[in-house]
Structures are given as C-alpha cells and as structure tokens.
Amino acid sequence: MRYPYYPGCTLYTKAKNLDRCARQSAQILGFELQELETWNCCGAIYSTVTDDLAAQVGPIRNLVQARKMGNSLVTLCAACYNVLLRSHNFLFAPGNEKTRKRLLEFLEEPYDENMKVLHYLEVLKNDIGWDKIKVKVKKNLKGLKVAPYYGCLLLRPAEELKFDDPDNPKVMDELMATLGAEPIDFPFKGECCGGYILVNAPDIALKCSKTILDSIIAAGAECVITSCPLCQYNIDNQQKLIREKSPGFKKIPVFYFTQLLGLALGLEGEILALDNHYVDPKPLLIQKGLING
Amino acid sequence: MVEKKTKNQKRIGVFVCHCGINIAGTVKIDEVLRRLKDYPSIAVVKDHQYCCSDPGQNLIKETIVKEKLDGVVVACCSPTLHEPTFRKAAASTGINPYLCEIANIREQCSWVTEDKDKATEKAVKIIKTMVKKVQYDEPLTPISVPITKRAMVIGAGVAGIQAALDIANAGYETILVEKNPSIGGHMAQLSETFPTLDCSQCILTPKMVEVKQHPNIKLFSYSEVKGVSGYVGNFKVKVKKKTRYILPTKCNGCGDCAIACPVSVINEFDAGLSKRKAVYRPFPQAVPNIFTIEKKGISPCRVACPAGVNAHGYVALIAAGKYQEALDLERQANPFASVCGRVCNHPCESNCNRNQVDKPIAICSLKRFIADYELKKGRQLPPPVEKVKFDKVAIIGGGPAGLACAYFLAKKGYPVTIFEALPELGGMLITGIPEFRLPRPAIKADIDYILAHGIDVKTNQTLGKDFTIEDLFNRGYKAVFLATGASKGLKLGVPGENLSGVYQVLDFLRFVNLKTKDLTTEVNGKRVAVIGGGNAAVDAARTALRLGAKEVSIIYRRSRREMPANEWEIEEAEKEGVKIVYLSGPTKILGKDNKVIGIECQKMELGPPDATGRRMPIPIPKSEFTVETDIVILAVSQAPDTSLFPDLEKTRWGAIVVNPDNMMTSQEGIFAGGDLVSGPATVIEAVAAGRKAAEGIEMYLEGEELKPAEKPNPEIAQFTPEEYALFKKEPRAEMPKIPLTERKSFKEVELGFSEEEAKREAQRCLNCSVCCECMECVKACEAEAIDHNLKDESEEFEIGSLVLATGYEVLDKKILGPYGNGKYPDVIDGLQFERILSASGPTSGEVRRPSDGKVPKRVVFVQCAGSRDPENYMPYCSKVCCMYTAKHALLYKHRVHDGEAIIFYIDVRTGGKGFEEFYKRATDEGVIYIRGKVSKIFEQNGKVTVWGADTLTGKKVELDCDMVVLATAMVPTPQTKTLATILKTALDEQGWLVEAHPKLRPVETMTAGFYLAGAGQGPKDIPEAVAQASAAASKVVALFSQKELQHAPIIAGVDDDLCSGCGLCVGVCPYQARELELKEDGKTKKIKVVEVLCEGCGACSAACPSGAAQQKNLTDEQIQAMVKAGLEE
C-alpha cells in the first residue's frame, strides 16, 4: 500500500520524531508514505470566514497535489488533518458549488469528491488493523502506563471530522493496548491544551496545560502521547513554567504516539529522536527496560 | 377514454346556499342559477339564505318530493361540516343518503377569491363536478360488523392499570398484558410523588391488588404480544407467555428459593444499584406475588465439558459458600472431582466468557478445592445403592472409563463387577500420571467414593490370561464393558530403538509411579532426552528431573504453538529446568556398546496443516545435528492393544469401533469406551465415554430400542461487546505452588486454594446464563412449585379494542458522553436516585452514594440531561424533570440536613396544579438554582467535578461535589417500537406512539380501535397518564356500547368480468382487504374483496390496469366526468 503523504511544516523541524517514526513504522507495517512532490502550509487554522477564499487556497492546493498521486491523503499533525479535511468538506458542502468552481478554476487543477483525507491513526486502525500490528510488535511495551492525549483538533468538530467520539476517544488507547502498554483513562483527553493563545494569553494557556497534566498524573500515568506538535509543545515544554510556579510539580515525559509505535516495532536510536523533548523520556524507558542506558 | 352516458339519466336538484354573505357576498348566486338551469340531468336549481337552517332543509325535502328528484347537490360549505346534515335530510324523504353530495363553494371558493366573476365561474365549475358525481352515484348501505366486547390493555404501569380497571368496572372483560414479572411499571420504583409528596407505592399497590382480584380482568404478566390481525371490533391477538419455571398455582411467594439460589445478578428494579438472585420477585408487593427464574440459554462452560459437568452450577455454589452442594452437583456428571480438579485439561476454562473481560474463572482448581475441602473436614462415604436390577454387568479395566461406567450403573442399582489386571484400580491415573501432579490419596479419594456405591472389584484379573469375555457371559453377566485403555507405546521407526537406555514413556512412568523398578541410580546425574510433545512427554521429563537427572531435554518436531501438552504444564517444566528443542525430529538413536550415547536429529520447518489441523513438519535437508544423552524416552504416541478382541470391528489405526449413540461394539452385549475406542485422550473424555456406555448398557438391558443421542444445540449464553466493556477487571486467583527448590521430590506441586481464595475466585463468575440450574431452589421449595422443564406458551385472544400503555424508559446515561458515558458510579440518573430515596431501596431510604456508601454533602442535579438538545439527543422537553428534580432536591435536604442541593436548569417549567408552589417551596428551603447547562462532568480523586455555565452572571461555574443526579430524558421503551411494527401503528421520529389528532383525538391512534394511554405517547406525569388512561378506557367503553359497528360503504369492489387476476391490487392494499382466489375453473385467478377490511383509499382502483377494481361512488368514469365538467367552458 502507498499513501500520498502531507508532512506539514513542523514535522520537518520541531516534530521530526513524529514524522520519522511514522515513516519507518509504516515500512515495517507494510505501507509507504509517499510525500507530495510539492506542498505548502496547510493554513494552520481552518478559516471560518466564508468569503475569505484566499485562506482556502492554501490547503486546497495541497489536496489538489495529492489527488494527482491517488485518492487519499495521509497526515500526522492533528492541525493539518483538521484543516485539510475541513477544506475538502468545504469544497463539496451543498451550496458551495460556485465557490468550488471559482477556487478550482483559480488553481487550474482538476479535483473531485473521491478524495479521502486520512489521519495516520485511521490508516493504522482501518487499513492495517490492530491484529496485524500486534504480530509485528518486537518490544512489548508491557507495564508502561500511557495517557493518550488527543486534544481538540483531532476530534472536533466531531460531526465534520467523524474521527472518534469527542467525549470518549478510543483510537490511541486501542493502539497503546495493541503495543502492550496500559492506556490510562483521564477526563481531559479532548480538552484544549492552550493552543495558540499561548502567545497572547500565556497564563490561560498555562492553566489549560496544567489542568490536563495534573489529571494525567493523578490518574497514575507515567507518560503522555499526542498526535499534535502544538499539544506536544504545550504539554511538554510548559512543564518548565509550571514547575517554576508550583515547585512540587512532578515532571512527566510527553511522546508522539509514533515514537512509542516505532519503539514497539523495534526502531532504535536516532530515529526515535528521544532527545528533543523538554522532559527527558529516556530514564523512564530505561527503567522499563525498553531502551538500554 | 370516452365518457359513456349512464342508463338512468337522474333527475338532480341543485341547492345553492347564500350562507348569508359568506357565499353570496362573492359568488353571484343568480348567475350561478342561470348558468346551471339547462345543464344536463339537472332537474331543478334553487337557492336559500341558509340551507342548513330548518327552512332551508325543508325546502330541500319538499323539492325532492315535488320534483321526484333522485339526486341532490347542495352547494355550500365544506362537507366536513354539513354533509351529514343534508344527507340525513335527503334520507328522510326516502332517497339514499349517498345520492346527496356537497359542492364546497365556501371554504374552497367564495372565501378564497376576491374577484366576484371569477368566484362565480369557479363556483359553477365546482357544482358541475359534483353534479357529474351524483349522476354516477349509486345507492349504498353501510356495512355493519359485529363487535367482540373484550378489551386488551398492553402495559401494566399506572396508566395500563387505570385503563384496565375502568374498562373492567364498566362490565367488560379485559385482558392486561405486562412484559415484566410484576405489574406496577416505573411508578412502583418511585419514592414519593410531586407535588404532594405522598408515597408512590402506598397509592399504587392498592390498585395493583384490585387488578389481581377484579373478576373482569385477566392478568398476563411476564408475557408479550407477538401478533395482531383483524379490524376494529374484531382483532385477534397472539400473546406469548414466557415461562417463570414456577407454577403460579403452587408458588406461595415464601421466598425460600431466592434464599437457596447461589446466583446474584444486577437488580433492574433498583436501577442497577443492588443485586438480586436468579430466582426473584422484583419487589415485595409484586403482583402477582410469585417468583420468576431468569434463564438466558446455557453457560459456555457447561456446553464445553465433554462429560456435561455443570461447571457454572458448582462455581456459583462455591461463590455462595455451599461447598458440599457444589461437590454433589459436580458428581452428578463426574465422580472424579479430586482427580479432574488436578489433571483435567478443562475446556470449560478456554470457553469461559470471562476470557472476553480478563482471564477465565479457575474452574478446575475450584473443583479441586471442593474435593479437598470434603476430605479435610472429614467425610461420610455414601451408603451402597440398593441393587434393584438383576442383570449383572462386567467391566474390564479399572481406569477412569471403567470406574465411571461402573459408578453410573451402580447408581442405577445394577450389580457391577470390575475386572482389573493390576493389583489396584486407577489405570492410567496411577500408572501414567506422576505423583507430583496427582498424588495417590487424591485418586483414592475418588475411587473410594465410587466403590462406596456398591461395586464388586476383582484385581489381578487379566483378560485372556485369567478369563475371557465368553466366560463372563457364561457366568451370567448380561453385558460387558471394555475399557482396557491404550497402553501400547508406539515406536519411532528409527535405528537404535532397542539400545539399552531407551524407554517407552508409559513403561518409564509406570516403573516410577508403581515403584515396580527403581530407576534412580540409572537416571541420577545423567542426561535424559524425551522425544514427543504430549503431556506424557512433559510428565516424563519432569519425573526424570526428580530422579536427579543432570539435564533433561524434550525434542519436539513442531513449534510450541502445536505442542499438545497442556500449556501450564509446559511452563512448569521449563521453570523446573527442562529444555525444549523445537522443530527437531530424531533420525537415529546413536549407541556405543549397546548403550545410548545420543540422538541424531534433523531440523524441521512447518508446512501446510495436516489432517489434525496442525502444521506438518518438513525435514530440512542437511540440517542434522546431535543431542548427546544417556537415556532416551520415547513419548511419541500410544495405541490400544486390541489383539485380545480378534472378532470386534476395528478402525484403520486399530481402535475398537462402537456405535456412538450407545457405545456398543460390533458384537451384541459388548460395549467399549475410553482410550480403547478414542485412542490416547483425557480423563474427562474417558468419564464421558463411561457415562454414555452406562446409559447405552441400561437401554440395552431394559430392552429399550436405542434412541440416538440427541444433539441439542443449546443457545449458548453470550454478552454484547458493550456489556463486556462494563464488567470490572478482577485478577484471577493464582494457584499457590511449592517453591522450585522443593521440586526434587515427588511432593505435589500445586497446593490448592484456601477457602477465601476459592470463594473470591468463584465470585468472579459472570453468571452468563443467569440461572445455573443447580436445582437448589427445587430442593428448597416445599410447595414443589418449581419445574425447570416448563416451556413458553402462547395463546390467541379475540378482542374488540386495544389500549397501548407501553410507558417509557429513562435515557441510558451511557450515551451522555460529556457526562462520563455512565462510567462514574456517583453520577446517577433520576430513577436511581428515586431508589436511593425509597424506603424499600438499596439503602433503605438513607441517602448514600453508590461508590463508597458515604452520605453526600453536596449533590448537583442536572436538568434536561438529554432533553431539549436537538443537536445531540432528544429535541423535546421531558416535562416531569423540573418537578421531580425539585422533589429530589427537597427530599435530599430533608434527609441530609447539612446537605447542599444545587440544580442546573435551562428553564423551570411548573405548569400543573400546585407545581409552581412546590418549586417555590424548594427554593424557600434553600435549594440553589443555577441557570445554565452543564458542559462536562468527571470524577477524579474520589470527587465529582461539574463544569457548567451560569447564564445569568455569564460566568463559568466549576463545582466539586459528592454526587450528581442527572434528570435524564424520558424515551420510549424499545418494546414500543416492536409493538408498533406488529400493530402497524405510527411512531413519531423519536419513537413515541402517534395520536390521531394532536388536539381533538389525543387518545386515539390512526387505526380504529387502538387507543393510547400514558407515557408511551409522550412524556407525562402520573396524573396526566391516569387521566389519559381513563379517557382511553371511556373510548373503549363507548365503542363497546354500540350493538354493532357501521363501516362506510365507500369501498372498492371488483368487476369479475374485467379482472384478469393479476393481483396488483393485493400488493397495494394497506389492509389486506383483497385476496387472490382460484376461479371455479380451478385454473385462472380472480380477486376476492373482504369488504369489512376495506377502508376505501382507492389505491387498488388506481393500480388496476383493467379497471376492474372500482371504488364505489368514486369510479374511474365518475372522476373523469368530474374532471371534464371542471374544465369545460
């Protein structure tokens, strides 16, 4: 199997580990992520301004590129996934026929409805299947207590994304169980991490991430996984500030789900990029005997 | 399509009504008269100020008589108003009322048109169409149908009860059908009712009793309606009466059965907050006051057991601490409790539904516990069974199969003798299984128990040496059971098998077990290699270790996955230090001066599956390697030694062939079972064979013709994935074992459960089938009211009318995602809180929260949980929640004085007598109301947190509390949907029953004769439900008070000459009023019309290609004539 793949900006810089582990794991699991020949910023935030077509051009250009290569597009970053999928829906929403015509004419490229914007997790669950992944597991993550943090962009608006139950998401939990780890349930799986308000209202953003982290730690998790670079940043790096404010705070490592996937499938060393975390995850993994010190 | 002139040109009179200025104001009456005067078949045209007035009607009557009219058109208001009036008037003059028609020139002409000329034009056309209609109208007489004056009420909540009582009190027989074991519905669950705060039960139970005692009411509880046919006044209803496995006539409601019953399951009457037994009565005041046994198929563990041991039964009994009863139950199917409790391969566990949740119940070890427990506390062996039969039976072979057969025969009272070649009984149990797995006392325990039933034993008697089968028959034995087992070890067929140091596994084990040959010196400090992968191989390996072998390895051709030995035995062996060499097959046993020095092996790889379904090992060329060893134990396979039975039919591989139904061999009177028939198999399979043989022998001796073993395919109890998800994970009890350091002796490795461990483990059982059929209830019931063989029955009733009172459910909080999908124990729904408040509830009225029984100091109530939320849940208002939440808050504050009650609401709706005052009272007594919705509820660190909004202050609210009560929406019961499909009556998009007219016919359905009562039609409180019930009842009574029913004659007939019998109309008829039947010629078909069923929609007329189906007084040519008239200038 081969999927057109849209990495998105962060996955080339801060979120290398999210990207690399995903590609390598894909190979082990028998499918390939084929990067778009050309791609541009997804737009980062889905524009809800209906008459601002310029905002739609960016994401739709990516879709159009993907359409040339196949009838699906796989992304990893929750934000990209959210924006690209909703832009696609926007194009084919009833009543938008004129707008669609205009946009596609502007892009001078053919495009049609038979295009699926998929998140990597959807590929794992629906196309590969947990059973197939289970047999490929080299390093069972037995005994590792993982809190899967989904964040908002992956789940909402639920009726549009149809990704998972926004109040009780399961897919990352299922993945972790498949890899042998113990998924930890906590009430804030889908709450906002603080997102972009980090810039203009840092205190509120901080409160958001702290609420989530507190609950995760209270629930007895040893680490967190996310699928969104922004979440990863807020939940991981914000711990620095949290500790300044409340010294008692106990640090907890935050992975991308692909890192644990890769680890379980036997990836090692550089690929896992265990170094670009604020909270160093290595001690935990060593203690669990998953990597050697 | 040419309009044909009717034979009889009617004389039609047209009467144009002014209706004051309502018509005359817009329609120019005189012009109408002028233009109609000369219209074909109009005899006379007259007008009147008010035709409906007395003078108006008289004018019509007189004109009809004077002008000898045979048709009348009154041009006036809508027929819905005065059609009956004018038809009556016409009829009084002797012409058929159906020859009088109304031309609606008011509602559909004068009132809706401004331009007078146009209005006049339209009026004329409308009148012309009706004149044409009358021209073709035929005299009709209404069809009259009889009424069966018996009513049925479906659903016995408060509404159903009220309806039934009212109808019954009016003197009509009433059948009341309720799906649950008791009547009473949800009202019986409520604590106190708003706004008067009187006790729900106290006001309901008298009515329930009245129902029971009413001479006119037939109550069918625990029953469901399965089918309905017929039409108003004459319905046929099929009712399925589910069996309670209890005879209502005998049960006196004492409850001894429930005390005896070991099975506890969720109590739905307490809304899941407590447990009840498998045999139960929903609540003490239940009507009828009898018990019910709940069964859901058969538990998988029971089905999985070859010997049909009731595993679920004894596990349940252990959970209830009834160890002796458990053991007795187990022994009904298998006398080897102690043995099987240790060495059984327990398929029951691999089939246990608990596998879907975490790990299976340790059924086998539990069996061992009850067996050991009996010995420990000192047991009394049963007295010998009196020999009531005279035909002697000989059993050859004292292994499990033979002993089991003897046991079951002895229990039947047959004189049985066992002939055993060895000095003692037990067969493979003592020779084949090492003591560290199955100590002698454990075997003896079972054998003693078996022999105690009075069985004659002759040891040291070898068939063929000391006696022959012939002798036995000569000595007066009437039947012989062969159970000599499979003890002939098979060879590998490789060079070197005769070297010294090569053992057959069974010989090796026998020498050790029976201590007939001391191998210690031979094995001690040596290297031992066992070839094979079965239990015998593993046993031999572990035995060798205990004899002091320096290293022991097992050589197996396939991989671990295919290894036939029990997984858990293999694990122990490895722990103890046995090495296993997989995918290796011996090619040669190497020797030096006639002593083994090693084995040459060949590497294997797995090919396609073979006959046994296991993957075939294929040698890899040039992969030979050598395993150095001093002793080789061949554990490849064993076969039965059948050389003694030359004239019995045998299978390809030399086992005895038997009739599977009765285990008889090819020779009459000679039966066989166990390994001799099956080849090397398990103890439990041997027991099964022995039991079946015993039954076969009995059938043979009693001369019953052999009934083939019926293959019941029982409905195996299962749960849905959702249900599995709800079970809490609980660790499986681990079998305590002696430390590895002590594994050098033959001391038993497994130590057995303690009483606590056993009990706790047994309580993990999911009780898949609810009732476990342990029959304790039967023992306990002095009234002898219990019969587990009862079956469901169904009965058909003829009734005239039917009241639907199917009630409601509360919305399942599992679908309320933001409120935790029901995963938080202290987030409960309104009905659960009712039970908590109820004096008869799980906390007997004390307010305690489910999780830890603490008294909640702060309770948050959430209104509109699932109601008034069109995006996500129910769009409607559930109506009762505002009031019952106020009641809950109030009652809570009455019970917990320092408690804090906080209510989140969107609006507070208090429409109802005394409702507003009650709400006021709640606020006065300090209940806090916050206007806003709750966005999220979650539980962490033992406290519940509620996120909401206060829309009055516009602030976010975050509250910690001890418990949350959700006023979950009222939703229709799932049964309502099924019922609606059966009754073909309409449901709205939410699934509530639809009334005929929202304002004017609120208790009727679209189907004549079906009426609505209670919350099945939409959310209601008690007084409304009761009022509607009485209304429905009065409708029924009104219907029954008629002598017979009039059925409108505007129905579709059929013209046999035109009917081609195509049957198109049969399909389109919504009322099954048209049937295809053979014509007299017996070949071609034609349509038969069941006139009383026809409602006169005319769909058939439209569908009929030949025009044979014609609706009376609305025929094709009639309508065509009308159309034409409406269009002509």
Place this chain on the structure above:
Amino acid sequence: MENFEPKIVGFLCKWCTSAGADLAGTSRKTYPPNMIPITVFCSSRVDPQYVLWAFKNGADGVFIGGCHPPNDCHYQNGNFKTMKRVPIIKKLLAQLGIEPERLRLEWISASEGDKFVRVVKEFTDTIRQLGPLKLNDIQTNPKR
C-alpha cells in the same frame, strides 16, 4: 399571454390537503381561482390516466396534494405510492411532449392552509409562465 387564464385541476386528498384548503378558506387567505378542486380519499387514488385525461380535456396544469410522509397518511402508506408514481407520470408527460412542470405534487397537511395558498399561487404562476398547453396531436390511449 397577459389575458391567459390557466386551467388547473387539483386532486386533493380528503384528510390532509383538502382539509388544508378548507383551513385556508376559514382563515380567509385568497389565492387565484384557476384550480378546480376534486377531492379524493387518498392521493394514491389518482390514476395516472386522470392526469392525461385532464390534459386531454384542456387542463394546462394538474395538481396532486397528499399527506406528509412518512406518517401522516390516513391510509398508512398511500402517500408513498403517490410519491413513487408521480415521477413516472412526469417522465411519461415529457415523452408526450408535455412539460413535466405542468404536473405538481405537494404534501400539505390539514394545518398548512398557508402552504396550500402559497403552492396554488406558485403553481398558477408556473403554468402562466408555461402558457397554454398546445396538445395538437398528442395521443392518449383510451383506458378501455
């Protein structure tokens, strides 16, 4: 085309649309008088032949009014039969050279007087736009 007055035949189901028309009357809503109402018990009573017959006899438009699907039909599912039938009639009309727009099906309940008025207005306008039906040589096959 100014002085053209469309001739329209309206088949109204007794329980919903006809009742709706009555309501329009009682609430004194006015609408063009071009439609001559013919009340049948159920819209499913309307035989395709009637439609053709109406056009043949000079109608410029034919209207059929029934009860709202799914549950309003007084005869359980008559409205569904009509729902399936009308598109087929429209096809047939097209083949005969009659604009399918000249046939209109509407669900109008007893409580929708306003809708009845609106629909009749719209439909009359539509027919006005289309102009008189020129049947010239259209053949309808007699039923018998």
